[in-house]
Amino acid sequence: MTSDEKRVIFASSLGTVFEWYDFYLYGSLATVIGAQFFSSEFSQNTRNIFALLAFAAGFLVRPFGALVFGRLGDLVGRKYTFLVTIMIMGLSTFIVGLLPSYASIGVLAPIILISLRLLQGLALGGEYGGAATYVAEHAPQGRRGFYTSWIQTTATLGLFLSLLVILFTRTATGEEEFAKWAWRIPFLVSIVLLGISIWIRLQLNESPAFQKMKAEGTGSKAPITEAFGQWRNAKIALLALLGLTAGQAVVWYTGQFYALFFLTGILKVGGYTANLLIAWSLLIGTIFFVVFGWLSDKIGRKPIILAGCLIAALTFFPIFKQITSLANPQLEKAIETVKVSVVADPASCGSLFDPVGIRTFTEPCDVARRALAGQSVKYATEAAPAGSPVVVKVNDASVPFVAGPDFAKNLTAALQTAGYPKATDAGIVKMAHPFDIFRPQVAGIIGLLFILVIYVTMVYGPIAAALVELFPTRIRYTAMSLPYHIGNGWFGGLLPATALAMVAQTGDIYYGLWYPIGFALMTFIIGLIFIPETKDRDIYAGD
Template sequence: MEVSANSSQIEKKENNILQVIIASSVGTLIEWYDMFLAIILAGVLSTQLFPNDGSSHFLETLAVVVSSFMFRPIGSLVFGSIGDRIGRKYSFLVSLIMMGIATFGIGLIPTFESVGWFAPVLLLICRIFQGLAISGEYAGAVIYVAEHAPQEKRGHYTGFIQATVPLGLLICLLVVYFTKAAMTEEAFNSFGWRIPFLFSGVLVLISYFIRKKLHESPVFEQLKKEGKTSKSPVKDTFTTPGNIKVMLKAIFGGNAAQSTIMQTTLFVTLFFLQRAVMLPYETVLIIVLIATLFSSFFYQYFGSLSDKIGRKPVMLGGMISSLILIPFSFYMYMTIGNPEGLKEIHEIGTPAILAIAGISLITSIAGAATYGPLGAFMLEIFPTKIRYTSMGFAQNMGNGFIGGATTFVTELLKSTLIVSAAMSPYIGLTYPLILIFIAILVNYFTVPETYKTDLTKD
């Protein structure tokens, strides 16, 4: 009977953690879907929400779209304070609703032809709210899962949250691809682009009701019972001795590099294949879909691996590999996809498509090694009572403000810096490569190993 009771308790615990992972992951996945959608459809938004005056407004559209990343540090303080004072669950429920409303709102924005400059202003407002929402979502989900997980499986379980980024993008790409396939290009550019944004409303509602059934994190509940929660998490985040130094290590020793690697392997690749290699949009979607699909399994794998050998060696391996692979991969994209330097959109054969997708996959796997353990590392480096605020701020400064600017900065450098014709397609890569190089140095020399940290320790 005793063995049976113990087995029942173990089974119950596993079922609970499974429920926690599913509910947290589904919500985070949908929020990443919402966040990425405007980036994927930036080209269409530039023609629908900006003046049709014969000039390209792609860079301006990217600036508005990327603005969401700039506001994430502010949102992290707001939602972090809620999460550290009231609870983890409440904070990421509010962020989920906010994200859903903002994304649905983008799908309803009138065109520039209808309301003039009010259209891009509305896009900016919606993107700001999306940035504020994701800043509370990601940190809350990772912390919530980790505070339910046993120490020796913290990277394993939080790895599922890390995997929601490529899966969110994958769903995003699939929805866009099938929506485009179901109608003419004219119809998609006219009204079809709104469908993926409006579809988000359904996903958010489903996720909300799944999450609503969850209980609060046991680590936070214990802290609350003992009266050890912070009354002023934002103030404590910046006044606790040594905490600012820890946040700087987290920002420049991992988060900024991780974000710029992911932005480069996904979105910069997407734009480069379209605008430099001159491949058809559908071909580019297929290439990114293949790389995203097969790399998504590695995020959780590297999170799990970091439970065994530590967070640092896995993250450093990913960063060093990315530093080498990113310039190599972009050179190969051009060599395989446009060896003759064509200036117009052109088709390539299946072997070339698979070759480019394979190179993109290898680079994405290096990014997965950087990102897979990062969630566990970030929450382990901060004390429980200010964990949500500290982790959220550091993550959103590095991942959002600094690394999140990658797509815009790379396009800006390409369009403004005067370099040789041979270097012009690649000059934008200097930004991510500098951030990665800094992260390798900071991580190797200053960042501590954290995988055996006790999360209840203050």
């Protein structure tokens, strides 16, 4: 690898790390942001939901950013386009750190916040395609998987960096001061990262493939129309979505995001401990992005990506059950031994499916089931005669439904008497400090999370090279960006909320895993039949 090639990879990767850092900060601090930027007239849960919806908005607009900046990148150039995207992302994040709270400027606070989130999503939609295309077009034949795999480390490193800065700030200031004002520090620090990224990227030249295309006059005058308005190209984009990126996205988000939600929201592991467990697994596993990128140059992109999807789909259930066994053994025992049922008129029990968290439940049957799901209780629903009052049975005890806080108190008492753990239960895994990793309980969980990260590296390490090689230079930025961001922004970004909603609906803490398993298997089948192997393709401007 020449010094110029190293500089290209370093500049592209570093800038993308910082962009992902900016993007993940908001997700990691959604609870704090909900308290700062939404009215105190709402409950804490409602404010958290609003904050998470604003976070989701950033995912939903990513495909539109792919179209806007992909078109710009194919018309104007790769270098200048991802300079623009990083400036938008960095400045949007910095402004969040300065933004007055709801108490200071009222409803303008959430309006500005959501606008900044939309700008971040648009910028991220253009960033990845630009960086991946730029690096791939600098890579020599037979080395694209290895070169672009460094770009693939950036999402994980950005997440890791954001967790590290948050943990450091929390430790330095204390939880009380962090909640009041110090949460702004990680956002403000991003201006330094932005300055470094811009300075490095300004030193780069345009990609050789784009320069060759311009010199030959073979560029596209309408990249979006050519990429998606002509069936021969649109078909490839659709297959890239269903046969590559959809499965890659759900495996990626399960291993890095849903695992975190599962630990905190279902197993009731403390946020500090859960973040440390995820951070250690990422630290140990990140190098495998490069390993599988390098391997894809030898044996192909398709076998590695599809194998990752298949193995993940076959092993998610046993891995997550083992995580439960180690992280909260009393909960595992209670799920196996305590029989809980909601006895109600079936006509009064509605659907609990609420992936965006905006529904209000008033029927006693629904309120009771939501309360059980919130405590990670495995339950069944039993039919009662029409008009019967709702009763929750916990083994031999009965808890009649009554409106008000007494029902939740009585239900919790009955569950804990039967064997369900308290939030302070000594068996729930806890880490006192970042290097408390040698206890068997902690080491075992990190090992299981590391396996999930290995799946992530298998599907994600070669994906940039595979997408770049599917499309011609004149529409490459546009054509590869859209399926990537629909897969990752929609299929992947909605995974945690949808999976948790499936858990609430069924009363089974593992039921949400069917979401990633279903899409991973779909990608394996479609990819196996329809996706060509591309590692030996010669990408050039006139193809």
